[in-house]
Amino acid sequence: MAYNVDGKKVLITGGSSGIGADLARGFAEGGATVGICARRTDRLTEVLEICRKANPDADHRMWTIDLSDLDAVQPFALEADDALGGIDVLVNNAGIPKRRKVTELRLDEVDSLMTINYLSPVRLTLALLPRMLARGGGRVVTISSIAARLAPPSEAAYAATKAAITAFVESAAVDLWDSGVRFHLVNPGIIETELFDLPDNDASMAGDDVPPLPPAALTDAVLKQLDDDTFEINVPDWFKDVIAGKAQDTGVFLAGSAAWLAQKQAAPQQA
Template identity: 40%
Template sequence: MELDGKVALVTGGGQGIGRGIVDRFLAEGAQVAVVQRRELGEDLLQHPGVLGIRADLSDAAAIRAAADQTAAHFGGIDILVNNAGVMFERSIADITLDEWDLMMALNLRAPLFLAQAALPHLQRRGAGSIINVGSIEGLSANPLHAAYCASKAGIHGMTRAMAVDLGKDGIRCNAIAPGWIASELSENYLESQPDADSAREALNRLHPIGRVGQPTDVGDLAVFLASDRSGFLTGEIVVLDGGRTAKLPLPF
């Protein structure tokens, strides 16, 4: 198995993209600490390879405690996945300072300080992999997403900088920039359209591969980035969007 004997800390791993990553890590033999604000579901809580940690990632003290608890429970940390975040829509005219600060605290500040908290544990291993979850919206934009796009573009830039700074410790850092990944939220959005079937078909047509992504698609890529097979890959932003951003739109 690709991650046999490895210990991973994954934020926001209880659902969506994070759950896809956790499921694939467990299948590949890793032990996983899942850090998030909400309680984990029973299936993960009962899994012998999972440690659930409830923490508010906007709290710097909670971030360090989560990393130390993971290392104490499993004996170290080999992999950090910064997946947790928040997304909301606000116009430039309407966004408030508090909303901006919350977006940056969860989407951008928490990943940096989780990396800082995990760093001594990764250094003791002599190597490691940090995976940040960015977005195609760190490269392009949807309407009303100025704060979200800024946070994800920041993640991409920070990933490159972390790769440069941490390479001397044998720690690689890469980012995944997912496109449309199926989730309960996205399914609810499609079902809210006047013609849900037509909306779903139109969405699939946006992707040259003919479908939207699944959480396990992100998990598969995360396994590769976390494993020794990607040992010469660092500082990269890997777009995972079924070819959506590679396809130029036609005017008809």
């Protein structure tokens, strides 16, 4: 079922930088009207300008909002739906990382990760679903993570939030399979964004093992995913083989990950 984003109304959370900002550009270049939201007004304004240049005829919008304020999410969803004239595509993208060994995690960090990476997109999705269903359809794209599938070291809290949103999306997709609302899951590997520069995080363990991709590679993959009506994609695609390997024997996979981690941690001392 081909899906053309031309003329569609698209709401993208976390549109002020990285993946969300580039998705906004990509959807606008495809002819969509884009709504973006995040906390940094100055950065949203820059992205809105890019969208206006890409598709000058559309009435692109932006909202400054902290999506971890859960009580604000439903009113915002309805306001954005009204302002855009009915959202065709919701992109749940806003999220924060946490790279830290499990024994060093703070409880308040664990809670705030779950709030922004899981509870908030669930609230937004549940707020918009009735209207999408009443209009006969829509697309819900959720930017999860390879972390949801691969148990990366030092990412227990983060990976759990992404596993939670992944499970939510999978079950929701089954519930609404023939409703006209389609769900899509996106698992980025390493995409070059500010997520790796945020304070209070350890350095990424992936290092040179996974070369980072530019956000545009992710945007291209998502637009193709919508067009192909593919439920789940990994970016880069080769992660699907690693995920399949883990599914064969999780214990063996985890033992291999622990050996890889030990080797990495020993490497600086050997140098």
